[in-house]
Amino acid sequence: MALSGKVAVVTGGAMGIGRAITETLLQSGATVVLLDVNESAAKSLLDDLHKVYGRDRTLFLSCTVESEEQVKAALQKTVDTFGGIDILCNNAGILNEGEWEKTVSINLLGVIRGTYVALQHMNKLTGGRGGVVINTASMAGLGPLLSCPVYTASKHGVVGFTRAMAAASKASDYGIRFNAVCPGFVQTDLISNTKLKLGQFSHLEDATNQLMAEMRMLAPSEVAACVLELATDETKNGEALMVFAQGKQYVTFPTL
Numbered sequence: 001m002a003l004s005g006k007v008a009v010v011t012g013g014a015m016g017i018g019r020a021i022t023e024t025l026l027q028s029g030a031t032v033v034l035l036d037v038n039e040s041a042a043k044s045l046l047d048d049l050h051k052v053y054g055r056d057r058t059l060f061l062s063c064t065v066e067s068e069e070q071v072k073a074a075l076q077k078t079v080d081t082f083g084g085i086d087i088l089c090n091n092a093g094i095l096n097e098g099e100w101e102k103t104v105s106i107n108l109l110g111v112i113r114g115t116y117v118a119l120q121h122m123n124k125l126t127g128g129r130g131g132v133v134i135n136t137a138s139m140a141g142l143g144p145l146l147s148c149p150v151y152t153a154s155k156h157g158v159v160g161f162t163r164a165m166a167a168a169s170k171a172s173d174y175g176i177r178f179n180a181v182c183p184g185f186v187q188t189d190l191i192s193n194t195k196l197k198l199g200q201f202s203h204l205e206d207a208t209n210q211l212m213a214e215m216r217m218l219a220p221s222e223v224a225a226c227v228l229e230l231a232t233d234e235t236k237n238g239e240a241l242m243v244f245a246q247g248k249q250y251v252t253f254p255t256l
């Protein structure tokens with residue numbers, strides 16, 4: 001299988017897109033460590049996964065991506081347990097325009113933190129074996145979502161950070177590829193009760209719902225399939241892969 005022998009870490013791996021990524025990577029032969037704050041969801045998922053994949057290819061570690069200490073401990077535990085890290089999926093994210101600092105802290109700072117801590121373990125220049133980092137951005141990382149300006153900013157930041165890290169890694173010979181997946185609307189808890197999550201922009205919920213209807217919904221598994229493509233296609237570095245209900249498309253960015 002494509003990922004046999006590979007060790008993957010998935011943040012926010014207990015639910016939604018992260019759960020689908022976890023399952024898809026396991027199906028492809030990887031060992032998967034899922035980091036999440038929702039212990040009950042994670043333990044329920046682990047029970048299901050153990051029945052299908054056995055107990056030796058999955059591990060749940062309670063970890064918030066907001067904590068440097070917890071991320072460092074989780075990635076060290078991963079390396080101590082499975083020998084290294086080959087794939088990092090910085091997937092954890094929230095929608096909360098009311099608590100916008102928390103949105104930035106998780107969606108952007110959490111991606112930067114996970115990347116920088118994993119770099120110490122994955123970088124070929126520091127004893128790592130290289131690999132790939134796939135960041136879950138969003139279509140809102142490529143264009144503005146009027147009802148959630150801070151969520152939009154966080155996702156634009158993820159796209160920019162990913163592309164810059166890809167260039168830095170190539171120029172530095174880290175041996176690590178960096179890519180972003182940019183889904184449209186996906187049927188998960190994140191987009192439930194959006195009116196409560198839009199803060200001062202809750203009056204724009206209808207406009208967002210109209211966009212959601214026009215773009216149609218994706219299943220988490222469709223996003224996970226694109227993550228698998230970015231993980232396994234070694235020609236992909238610095239890419240942003242858009243995922244629509246109608247298909248997928250790599251972004252062509254302007255050459256400055």
Ligand SMILES: NC(=O)C1=CN([C@@H]2O[C@H](COP(=O)(O)OP(=O)(O)OC[C@H]3O[C@@H](n4cnc5c(N)ncnc54)[C@H](O)[C@@H]3O)[C@@H](O)[C@H]2O)C=CC1
Pocket residue numbers: 011012013014015016017018035036037038041063064065066091092093094106107136137138139182183184185186187188189190191
């Ligand atoms: N649902 C959608 O329409 C879209 C979602 N995305 C992005 O996909 C990613 C996953 O979101 P969904 O699966 O939709 O949401 P979800 O709410 O179903 O799952 C998010 C997971 O992240 C975990 N999490 C939240 N805060 C965390 C933290 N501080 N540390 C560790 N884990 C944490 C949650 O416990 C949950 O298991 C997010 O980055 C989101 O922005 C991108 C485009 C579309």
Ligand SMILES: CCCCCC(=O)CC\C=C/C=C/C=C/[C@@H](O)[C@@H](O)CCCC(=O)O
Pocket residue numbers: 095137138139140142143144145147148151183184185186190191194208211215
């Ligand atoms: C309700 C928030 C959902 C958060 C979850 C997501 O990340 C969903 C993102 C899905 C689609 C986003 C599409 C964004 C489209 C806009 O950029 C576009 O409609 C703007 C067009 C006009 C312009 O460029 O100003």
